[in-house]
Amino acid sequence: GAGVSQSPSNKVTEKGKDVELRCDPISGHTALYWYRQSLGQGLEFLIYFQGNSAPDKSGLPSDRFSAERTGGSVSTLTIQRTQQEDSAVYLCASTSLWGTNTEAFFGQGTRLTVV
C-alpha cells in the first residue's frame, strides 16, 4: 500500500497476556519509529530503527517491551505480560532520512486495551 499500515487496529487483551503489534512501513523507507500515546497525552518515543544500524531502544519503558524489524521492512512490537498501564495507542511511522522528503509518515495506530 501507499501508506504505513498497522495491525490490528484494535486489540483487547487480558492482563498478563503477551501481545504483538505489527507495522508495515512505506516501501523504501529506511527508518521506522514506534511511539506510544496514552489518552490525552503526547507522543512517547519507544524505539527507532534505521537501516542496518543498532536500534535506538532508549524509550522502551521496561524489559517487557521489545521490537524487531525483519529484513529492513516489517516491524513487530511485542509487549509481554501486559499491564493495565500499557493501555494506549501505539503509533508507527516511517521515513527516508535523506533527500528532500524527510517527514515521517504515520500509521493509524493500534489501540491497545488491557483489561
Added chain:
Amino acid sequence: AQKVTQAQTEISVVEKEDVTLDCVYETRDTTYYLFWYKQPPSGELVFLIRRNSFDEQNEISGRYSWNFQKSTSSFNFTITASQVVDSAVYFCALRPYNQGGKLIFGQGTELSVKP
C-alpha cells in the same frame, strides 16, 4: 539536551480569530529538521510542514504560516481566520541531524475552535 517545548497545553478561540501555537526547541546540532503535525479527533497524525535549519525563510500556505527563528530557537505556527475544522492537537517535532534520525515531539497543543 534535545527537547521540544510546547508551553500551551490548550487554546480555545472563536471561529475567524487568528491563533499562534508556540514551539521552542533545544539541540546542540547545527543541522536539524523541524516539523509540525496535526492530529484531528480521528487520531491520525497529518504532516503539515518541514523546515531544515539552514532555511529560515518563513512559509505561508493558505491560512497557515510558520515563523522559524534560530536566534530564539522557535518555530511558531499561526492559523489565520481559524475554522472549526482546525480543531485538533498540534505537535511540533525536532530531528537533529546527528541523532541518527531520532524524532522528538513536543507535548502537543490542543486547539479548540468554537463556532
